[in-house]
Amino acid sequence: MQQVKSGFENAKKLFSLVKPFFRERAYFHLTCLLILGTTQSSVVVYLSYAQRMLTDTLQSKDEGGAFQAAINNFLYLLIFAIPVFGLNDFISSGAYVSWRDFVSKEMISLYLRNRNYYKMYLRSQESGKLDTDEIDNPDQRICVDVATFCRSFIDLFMLFFNSFVKMVSFVAILWTIEPWLVVFLGLYSLAGSSVVGHIFGGKMIPLQDNLRRKEADTRFSMVRVRENAEAIAFYSGEDLEEKEILRRLQQTMELQRTKRGSKSILNLFQNSYSYLTWLIPVLVLYPRFFQGKMEYGAIFQAQIAFNTILSSLSLVISQFDSISFLLGAGNRIYQFDRELQRIENDYRFNDGPNQDHVTEETTQEGTLHRRFAADRSQKKDGGQTQTDRIRFVTSERVKLIGVTVMAPSSLKRTIILSDVNLELQGKQRLLIVGRSGIGKSSLLRVLCGLWNHGRGTVERPELGDMLFLPQKPYMPIGSLRQQLLYPREDKNEEHYDDQVLEKVLERVGLSQLVTRHGLRTQDLDFSKILSVGEQQRLAIGRVLVIKPSVVVMDEATSAMDIANEKNVYEIIGSLRDGETSIISVGHRKTLVQFHTHVLDLDRHEKGGEALRTMEDYLKEHPMQQ
Ligand SMILES: Nc1ncnc2c1ncn2[C@@H]1O[C@H](COP(=O)(O)OP(=O)(O)O)[C@@H](O)[C@H]1O
Ligand SMILES: [Mg+2]
Structure with a gap:
């Protein structure tokens, strides 16, 4: 039950990440991909027929017209198939580039607008390192996780879609040969997927998430060395820096080892799962072939159909690693996005109701974008008190009236200064x-x-x-x-x-x-x-x-x-x-x-x-x- 619930939540998260793109320009790429996927899968199905024909004519040992026709048929199909397969990468890469471009831009704009990056920085001081809610490495989330997510989503989506189309055709084929084989496959893959989801689901996805974080932490410690090269050199602090980097690398490696362990068990399961059924179609169909009630080509095609259906139905099992990779990256983007939305609407970080309602400030020399979320914050605050928020009023001169300053990052509301008054003439x-x-x-x-934690009123120019x-x-x-x-x-x-x-x-x-x-x-x-x-x-x-x-x-x-x-x-x-x-x-x-x-x-x-x-x-x- 728990597994179904978390599966459902993951699907919901995925959907919320993918949905915004559909308002934009995804339809073109999606249509191309679906047409291509269907064509590709049909080619595979036709190939199975061509192979069946070829096998049958070979078996009849007749070098005449039928054999020649089978060969020609095969060749024509190949000539059509090769460019279709080649086009796949071209189109899916196009979709990837355009999607990644879109998501990255959205994320960057959300991160930078309304001073969200600064609010997030204040939040991270507040929560401290032990807080699991803390959004680590925003840069990596935007640059690397988004890329990983888009790429693996498109790849997996295509894989699932193509497999589905192929599966439908092959189910029809196998049904005409032996319906029980289809029933068996359905039950078998259902059992296999449940086992994998149950045993590995709860483990692999958080592991991927954690691994990405540790990798980003390691890289960030390297960036700090680059940024502070001179100061570190003055202190001769390189030994200490090296230790710190290695410590972080070590954590990454430990997670890699844990992952390797889980992965090899998963592999063992995947292999036994697919090889165990290898002989089943032959074992079921050979009596009919021996009695001459069935052509060899039919057994051959049944074997192909059986294996194709099996691999389609068990994609969750065979692609479990990629799926957890996708969900790990997706989870990080989802958290980041949700936290940014939350922060943007958090009354503690936003200016008060009297804030100059500037949405876009155009000055003579250029445009400065300053959008305050005052309106939204007011709506969201609802019952929350606004008394511990400083009011801001636009005025020609600087004036502070009873201003008490509180540290924003402190949950205990430390008062830094209380009741400061000030008026400054030109x-x-x-x-x-x-x-x-x-x-x-x-x-x-x-x-x-x-900062806007505290009380009192601040008057100041724009x-x-x-x-x-x-x-x-x-x-x-x-x-x-x-x-x-x-x-x-x-x-x-x-x-x-x-x-x-x-x-x-x-x-x-x-x-x-x-x-x-x-x-x-x-x-x-x-x-x-x-x-x-x-x-x-x-x-x-x-x-x-x-x-x-x-x-x-x-x-x-x-x-x-x-x-x-x-x-x-x-x-x-x-x-x-x-x-x-x-x-x-x-x-x-x-x-x-x-x-x-x-x-x-x-x-x-x-x-x-x-x-x-x-x-x-x-x-x-x-x-x-
Ligand atoms: N983000 C923060 N969260 C909690 N306390 C802070 C924060 N920033 C500064 N402080 C504390 O507020 C006090 C005043 O800091 P600051 O205004 O930087 O002092 P200064 O007068 O030297 O400029 C200090 O005790 C500092 O530690
Ligand atoms: Mg100072």
Whole structure:
């Protein structure tokens, strides 16, 4: 019963994965495949007749017309059959490419939209490694599991379909020769399939799933070495890295061994299952042949029919390995898809009801896609409380009203900051200070809408008007132009002219990069090429390109020398005629001179007024001057 239930669930999952494709362009491929499959199977059936004819004419030892006709017949059939068989791969590969393309694009778009990738990342922190619900290796699911799934689904589908068509024809043939053989085959394969499903079903599918995960984990640890090559080399950490990689590889190998064990038992069963019946048609039919009531060709055809029906009916048994492979990959995509859908609608990760209902934000310089799931989240929340969600309101200036920040990844709702109030007029520049770990970065995450756990209201300009610069800038792989334009798309537009960008680089003191790497050389990994200070300056270049109304900097100048830092603040100060607001987090004393106000989180923690003018702050901290 359990087996039937899980079989049913697997079928349901498969159906839900395959269904979306049918709204698109699958019908053409499916029609081609079905026509081809039917033709192919008919050819096999005709071949069995041709073989029967040939055998009969051979037996009659008559070299005359009948024998010649049988040979010709056979040859014509072959000439037709060869291209038909050849076309199979061509068409099924076409279906595979188009399906994989479709599923991958769907998955990638679901993963990246609405910041789902980030929510999933927060979720994975929340659940910890022990949680089986955690979605491991999303990249592998999208890139490898989707490919495996589509390929093996199409192959198995064709195999099952062709076998079915062949089976129907051969059942008709065998029925005319000996109906009992057909009945026997039906019962025999039913028994065999139940045994295999019962013994191996519960084991092989989770094993495949687990194996794919371990393989992805192993590969990911290799990727980490590549990504962090220099840091590891500085530490001489290679021995430790090797141990860790080998540990993961070991886990993969152990699973492979377990799989090998189960597989060889399965093989033993598969072989005995098919060979045991080998002689049955001959044993049943030989008396009639000996009595001269039956031609030899009929026995021959009965043998072919019997074996074909048997192999069709027992596909679940013979293909059990491929089926569990398919279900393993399918399961991983299904989990991933379901989790993404769930996360997309999870009220804890979505902005509140007052969120700017932006569906697609078009700015002058390009299009930034920001779609919030506010509407859907509201519907889904139903009875759940919305009081522990921060409200976001679009406004010209930055204002925090009674904002309490909670960590999103903590199930226990740890409060990081409570009741912060703040109002920033144009031209005012705010420095946020406080000991490490007090919640400065968390406050910025809230400001930029990454986190929304907590209470209170955040007023801020549209996200497209704000630019957030983290301490370690993100450098996408690409050209120098792309670094500067990020997160805008690199289009050949006038205000993104090479000369304009060269000027930008000059202003942040990086004009030598143009001579060294060129503006348009593709596929450069600037996170490896540039020093952190240079990367930070390049990120400031983005401020010059995007000209936001608010710049938020989380220790974004920490790796620069003092002169460069000064230059950066001067540049930002001159944007939009000095109207650009600056919110910085930093520890350096030199930062004081570039700001008009201070949000002192240490003082806030002790119950004092957090926001003061720089003058007031310096009265209490004279050594900062
Ligand atoms: N995703 C998270 N889940 C739980 N706690 C977090 C998370 N991110 C940060 N914290 C905790 O919140 C506190 C504030 O962190 P952060 O804002 O990064 O401090 P800082 O003031 O140094 O920038 C720290 O104790 C940190 O460990
Ligand atoms: Mg920080």
